[in-house]
Amino acid sequence: MDKDRETALVRDCQRGDRQALDTLVRHFEKPVYNAAYRMLGNVDEAADVTQTAFMKLFENIGRFDSSYRLFSWIYRIALNEAINQLNRRRQLESLEEASFADRDVLQEDLSAAQLSSRVQAVLMDLNEDHRTVIVLRYFTECSYHQIGEILELPVKTVKSRLFTARQQLKSRLQQHGIFRE
C-alpha cells in the first residue's frame, strides 16, 4: 500500500468510515500477527497483541501525523506490546513441537511446520533487541530505513544490530542442527 493510499484511508477513518478501517486492518493484520507471533512464540498471545495494537492505534488515529507511515506506528505498538507481554510472562513457555530429539536433521529435510517451530525456538533464544530486528527484517520485510523508523534508531545502528543478530542466529541454528558450517 503506497503512502498516498494509506494517508487517504487514515483520513477516511478519522471521518468515521468503517470500510476504510476494514481495509487498513485487513492490510496490516497478517504481518502484525506474524511479527507478534515471532516475538512471542505463542499464537494466542500473538492474536491478543495484534488486537491490542490495532485498538491502541485507532484510539489515537485522530492524532496521526501523516508525515509518518502508518506501518511504522502499528509495528512499533505491536512490538512494544509483545515485549510487555514477554515481561509479564517472565519465563518462556514451552514451545509447541519444540522437541529437538532429531536435531541432526538438516533444514532441507524439515517440513515447513517443523522448520517454523525450530526457527521460532531459535528466535526465542535471542535477546529482544536482536529478535526484534530479525522479525522486522524477515517477517515484515522492512528495510533498514523502515526498521530505524519503527525502532527510532539510526540506520547505522540498525545495520550493526542486524549483523550481530544474524551472528547470534547462526550460532543458535547450529546448536539446533539447522545450520552447518
Next chain:
Amino acid sequence: MNDERIIDLVNAATDGELSSDERAELDRLFEQSPEARRLRDEIDRIDSILRKVPELTPPETLHGRIMADIALPSPGKRQRMIVSKAGWPGSLDPFTVLRYGMATAAGIVLAMAFYESRPGISQPADISELVGTMAANRDRHEANIVDTFAFHAERMDGQVSLERRNGMLLLDIRVDADEPVDISVDLAAAGARLNALAQIGSSLESIEITDHVLRVRARGRRQLTAVLHRVNDTAFSGGDTIELEFSSGGKLLQRGSLTPAW
C-alpha cells in the same frame, strides 16, 4: 578494505540495500577476498532458512475481534474516539463503551460505587472512562427490578432483567449453559440503545451489535450488564417492549420480552 566495510556491504547486499556503486565495489571485493565470499555464503544461508519459514495465518476470528474493538467517530460529529478491548464490543458508535480493564477488586468497587454515588442523575452518565470489570451486583434489591424474563432449556437456563439504578436503566443478562446459547436483544421497538456495556467475570464467546440489536453467545456461567439509553428519535415508538430470543445451534428455543417502562 577493513572488515567493517566488508560486513556492511555483504549484509546490505543480502538485504537488497546496495547502491549501484556499492554493488560494483562488492563485486570487486568478491573476486579478491575469500573472506567476503565466505561471509556472503553464510548470510545467504541464514537468509534462506528464514525465508523458508512459512507465514502464519491469523485465527479466523481475529479480524472480527479487531473490528469489534474499534469505534470510529460518527461522520460529521466531533466525538472522542472510544475503543474497547479484548472481546468487548467496540463498534458501538455512537455508543459509549465501558473500557475493559483490571478485573480487580479496586475496579469493581469503583464501578459499583459509581452507580451508587450519583443519586438524582437524570441522564445516563458518560462512563466510558470507568475502569474495571464490573462486579456482580450483589445488592440487587427487588424494588429496583423493572422487568424480568427467565428462560429454561435443556442444559441451559438464565435470566434477562431490567433494573433501574440512579436514573439509569440497566439490562442484566445472566446465563448458565452447558452448550453455547445465542441471545438476541432487540431494543428498537423500545426506543432504546446501548449506552455502555460491561462483561462481568469470564468472557462471553461473542458479542455483536448491529443498529439496535445486541447479540451475545455464551457458554458456562456468564453475566453481561448494559446501560440502556432512551432514544429521542421519532423513528422509534418508545414505550414498547424489548424483544428477546434465545437459540442454540441455530434452533430457536424461546422468545420473550421486557417492558422498560421509561
